[in-house]
Amino acid sequence: MDTLRTATGADREALASLLSHAFAFEPELSVPWFERAGHDHVWAFDVDGALAGGLIVIPMGQHFGGRAVPMTGIAGVGVAPEFRGRGAGTCMMREAVRALHREGAAISTLYPATVPLYERAGWARAGLLVGTAVRPHDLDATHEPSLRVRPLADLDDPALRALQSSHARLRNGSLARGPYIWTRLAKPMKGAPRYFAVEGSEGLEGYVVLLHQERDGHDTEVIVTDAAVATPRAARAIVAVLASYRSLAQQVRWTGAPHDTLTQLLRDRMHTVTVREVWMLRVVDVPRALAARGYNPHLRASIAFAVADDVVPENARTWRLTVEGGVGAVTPDDGTPDVSLDVRALAPLYTGFRSATTLAAAGLAQGDPAALALADLLFAGESPAMIEMF
Numbered sequence: 001m002d003t004l005r006t007a008t009g010a011d012r013e014a015l016a017s018l019l020s021h022a023f024a025f026e027p028e029l030s031v032p033w034f035e036r037a038g039h040d041h042v043w044a045f046d047v048d049g050a051l052a053g054g055l056i057v058i059p060m061g062q063h064f065g066g067r068a069v070p071m072t073g074i075a076g077v078g079v080a081p082e083f084r085g086r087g088a089g090t091c092m093m094r095e096a097v098r099a100l101h102r103e104g105a106a107i108s109t110l111y112p113a114t115v116p117l118y119e120r121a122g123w124a125r126a127g128l129l130v131g132t133a134v135r136p137h138d139l140d141a142t143h144e145p146s147l148r149v150r151p152l153a154d155l156d157d158p159a160l161r162a163l164q165s166s167h168a169r170l171r172n173g174s175l176a177r178g179p180y181i182w183t184r185l186a187k188p189m190k191g192a193p194r195y196f197a198v199e200g201s202e203g204l205e206g207y208v209v210l211l212h213q214e215r216d217g218h219d220t221e222v223i224v225t226d227a228a229v230a231t232p233r234a235a236r237a238i239v240a241v242l243a244s245y246r247s248l249a250q251q252v253r254w255t256g257a258p259h260d261t262l263t264q265l266l267r268d269r270m271h272t273v274t275v276r277e278v279w280m281l282r283v284v285d286v287p288r289a290l291a292a293r294g295y296n297p298h299l300r301a302s303i304a305f306a307v308a309d310d311v312v313p314e315n316a317r318t319w320r321l322t323v324e325g326g327v328g329a330v331t332p333d334d335g336t337p338d339v340s341l342d343v344r345a346l347a348p349l350y351t352g353f354r355s356a357t358t359l360a361a362a363g364l365a366q367g368d369p370a371a372l373a374l375a376d377l378l379f380a381g382e383s384p385a386m387i388e389m390f
Helices: 009-023 027-037 088-103 115-120 158-169 179-186 232-243 286-292 343-351 356-361 369-378
Strands: 002-006 042-047 050-064 067-079 107-110 124-134 148-152 194-200 203-214 220-229 251-256 272-283 300-308 318-324 327-332 339-342 365-367
Touching: 002 088, 009 027, 009 042, 009 050, 009 067, 027 050, 027 067, 027 179, 042 088, 050 088, 050 179, 067 088, 067 286, 088 115, 115 272, 124 343, 158 203, 158 220, 194 232, 203 232, 220 232, 272 343, 286 300, 286 318, 286 327, 286 343, 300 343, 300 369, 339 343, 339 356, 339 369, 343 356, 356 365, 356 369, 365 369
Parallel strands: 067 107, 220 251, 300 339
Antiparallel strands: 002 042, 042 050, 050 067, 107 272, 124 251, 124 272, 148 194, 194 203, 203 220, 300 318, 318 327, 339 365
């Protein structure tokens, strides 16, 4: 019998060994990882009474259309070598989706080590983590005389947290952070981060978190692990801080999207943009997810989606989405659907990663051109991206 359950103390010790072998790190590093997530969020998976694998669940949120959707992140997925290739991983993830649905999660997001495993449980590629690298010599070092840059002791300032939340809300795919992510930023596995506030006469306008680390022997690089701004001049001030490392570091890099704030401020084309990760999303509860997301406040529309879901039967029916004033209302519908698609195709449509029209062209959705165009419009927005890994 296959069972997914909360891990006990003995399970966590075994999972620490399992994950360290799977991901090639020291077993003792699993201890702070489990503590950061909370022991109740470490799950063990048994096959016929033997521990076959486990995973970590991280309750937080993710922004779409200007609203934070309840989201459970998945991390630390590992299967013991003797259970690999026997369907244990697929069974574990399908059971995890059902458990998340029972717990009320709307969506779930993860970074896949292998895509097919998660596709079998209903996740689909739905957004990017993009890395940008530039020489500090190529950054604008112009000082903003009206602003002051000062070191911060920590990231616990309520004004800083509020600024980050406002910054993230405008960017599709960005996380609505919980303690797990904030702790990860403050205490990364490697390096000692430095925090800098950017202040104007009215208070905090931005901040940046930096790591200065060795790269390729004696060369070093500056890694921006977090940044948020409330004003354009604060963004320019952060770029000037990065430029100040031009005599020390050979490279400055950050993650985000190709169109993120810092990248848009580069004064020339001499930088490198690399897709580092493609993250996957699972619509766990279709009506809750559709209702929780934000929409263009100037649109007023109604559309019926027939959703197929071979893991969560409660999702598998036709749902009518009615949008007005930027808010969606969802009800069951017994009529003819406007658009039909599998829950795996709904994921990239939901995030804005792919349009209904392109999904239909790939054979992943069905509907007449007018209905597909309406779905395109409803979910249109800035391309979804994250800056954090978890």
